[in-house]
Amino acid sequence: MSTHVLEHNEPDYLQVKSKHKGIFAWILSTDHKRIGILYLITMGIFFSVAVLLGFLMRMELISPGKTIMDPQTYNSLFTLHGVIMIFLFIIPGLPAVFGNFFLPILIGAKDVAFPRINLLSWWLFLIGGLLAVISIFLPGGPVDTGWTFYIPYSIRTTTNVIPALFAAFVLGFSSILTGINFVTTVHRLRAPGMKWFKMPLFVWSLYATGWVQVLATPIVGITLLLVIIERTLGVGIFDPALGGDPILFQHLFWIYSHPAVYIMILPAMGIISEVIPVFARRTIFGYKFIAFSSLAIALFGSLVWAHHMFTVGMSDTAMWIFSLLTFLVAIPSAIKVFNWVATLYKGSIELEPAMLFALAFIFHFTIGGFTGIMQATLALNIHIHDTSFIVAHFHYVMFGGTGFGIFAAAHYWFPKMFGKIFNRQAAKAAWLLIVLGFNTLYFPLFIAGYLGMPRRYYDYLPEFHIYHFISTVGSWILILGLLIMLINFFVALKRGRKADANPWGGETLEWKIQSPPILENFHEIPVVETDPYDYSKYEIDRKESK
Numbered sequence: 001m002s003t004h005v006l007e008h009n010e011p012d013y014l015q016v017k018s019k020h021k022g023i024f025a026w027i028l029s030t031d032h033k034r035i036g037i038l039y040l041i042t043m044g045i046f047f048s049v050a051v052l053l054g055f056l057m058r059m060e061l062i063s064p065g066k067t068i069m070d071p072q073t074y075n076s077l078f079t080l081h082g083v084i085m086i087f088l089f090i091i092p093g094l095p096a097v098f099g100n101f102f103l104p105i106l107i108g109a110k111d112v113a114f115p116r117i118n119l120l121s122w123w124l125f126l127i128g129g130l131l132a133v134i135s136i137f138l139p140g141g142p143v144d145t146g147w148t149f150y151i152p153y154s155i156r157t158t159t160n161v162i163p164a165l166f167a168a169f170v171l172g173f174s175s176i177l178t179g180i181n182f183v184t185t186v187h188r189l190r191a192p193g194m195k196w197f198k199m200p201l202f203v204w205s206l207y208a209t210g211w212v213q214v215l216a217t218p219i220v221g222i223t224l225l226l227v228i229i230e231r232t233l234g235v236g237i238f239d240p241a242l243g244g245d246p247i248l249f250q251h252l253f254w255i256y257s258h259p260a261v262y263i264m265i266l267p268a269m270g271i272i273s274e275v276i277p278v279f280a281r282r283t284i285f286g287y288k289f290i291a292f293s294s295l296a297i298a299l300f301g302s303l304v305w306a307h308h309m310f311t312v313g314m315s316d317t318a319m320w321i322f323s324l325l326t327f328l329v330a331i332p333s334a335i336k337v338f339n340w341v342a343t344l345y346k347g348s349i350e351l352e353p354a355m356l357f358a359l360a361f362i363f364h365f366t367i368g369g370f371t372g373i374m375q376a377t378l379a380l381n382i383h384i385h386d387t388s389f390i391v392a393h394f395h396y397v398m399f400g401g402t403g404f405g406i407f408a409a410a411h412y413w414f415p416k417m418f419g420k421i422f423n424r425q426a427a428k429a430a431w432l433l434i435v436l437g438f439n440t441l442y443f444p445l446f447i448a449g450y451l452g453m454p455r456r457y458y459d460y461l462p463e464f465h466i467y468h469f470i471s472t473v474g475s476w477i478l479i480l481g482l483l484i485m486l487i488n489f490f491v492a493l494k495r496g497r498k499a500d501a502n503p504w505g506g507e508t509l510e511w512k513i514q515s516p517p518i519l520e521n522f523h524e525i526p527v528v529e530t531d532p533y534d535y536s537k538y539e540i541d542r543k544e545s546k
């Protein structure tokens, strides 16, 4: 493999001259790395806005009664917060940013299979995002239906449901195109010797995710269009007043939106599988189990949608089956956790920032997983349905899991992407605040929810005050940590020390090329001979030194 990195003096992808000038060299670029950065910037902005909305909601909830806003505003805020976090941050997050940047590199390719379609997906993402933002300011006011757009309310409300639905529809296209691109890239563009079982696990996870994106997203796209049709033409598909079936909407919605949970979590699991072996200096335990469990999660995870609907009035048989299937999805998820922990066992662990975020991921994901099993239990589900227990659960999975996966990836790959190294002490301090703040923010909501605090409520009874108060204080700590993390990255971009090609001692292909990479990633396409996580030399060293 070519390791004579520094002898060539080609400009890296950040400096490459193209036929376009200035910003156009970016927004018209078909280089997968630049597209990844475009997603990073747009998503970063959307994320900040949604965190701000979350902060405002928490301020409202710090004490009972009206604190800083009226109820209608609160409804719009949780809708926008949800829509932005889900459709503009956590679903596209890992595939679009880190998948775009690293998938081709990890399999030894120069780009994705369809670079122009890749650019088109970013444009659709941007347009969809802007539409969602514009919908806030149109007459009628911001949507207030919740991000799930449940019928019949989303047909009755006079707020701007149609532009918001249309925005989500456009975003769906973007997601489908990314999925098609990744699946094709994995099939067609692997370097010589990169057999299926030599692929890094992040690639496996993106591959499984790609299939879910392609197969599930069209369903929600059509469903959202049907709601628009229902609102404008009143056909009577979903509207009970016209003989339609509101529960049909919920089925169609969750047939996509439950698998979407795996679009969110699988790539994060893939990143954890990259980070752990590197910082434990151990060959990953159970490579094939981890690879296949991604496929199993994608497959079984697509069959469990109605666990969101145990209280709508389904037949007992349906409830039993969906409950059982949901328990089954826990198995491949647990396999991954066991394999990560087994990899850590007797490793020589280095607590670098990326590793710290990965460990926090495992901790939060385990809590999210167990509380998910609680919800899959029919009797318990009836008790905790639509309480803040659910809010705590999905924030543990989505934020504590995928969010932390994004942070792990950001710290792990930052030196490769920008050729700079950040301040590791500051990164660890940020990590500590984020973990503390996160748990202070969301753990009390489990208790409050179990005791009966409903979700999506603007006001509450005095006995819930203490939980909300602690939770709001937690949000301040969390946001402080997020700010430190962000500032640390910006300072590193401006003034960071130059990063080596391989600062963490990784074995996958991205660490064998220069930081930041050149336009076509590799000077010559590598021939792959070793496994992606071959740390046997460290393991032998360790045995000998005993």
Ligand code: HEM
Residues within 6 Å of the ligand: 051, 054, 055, 057, 058, 078, 079, 081, 082, 083, 085, 086, 090, 146, 147, 148, 391, 395, 398, 399, 403, 454, 455, 456, 457, 475, 478, 479
């Ligand atoms: C600083 C960070 C955050 C804060 C303070 C926050 C706070 C909140 C609050 C107070 C609600 C309203 C719950 C309700 O009324 O039922 C909420 C809802 C929601 N949050 Fe967050 N959140 C944060 C981060 C995130 C992240 C990172 C995600 C996604 C990954 C997320 C996803 C959601 C979703 C989807 C809802 C909608 C709940 C619903 O409509 O039922 N949040 N959040």
Ligand SMILES: [Cu+2]
Residues within 6 Å of the ligand: 257, 258, 261, 304, 305, 307, 308
């Ligand atoms: Cu689900």
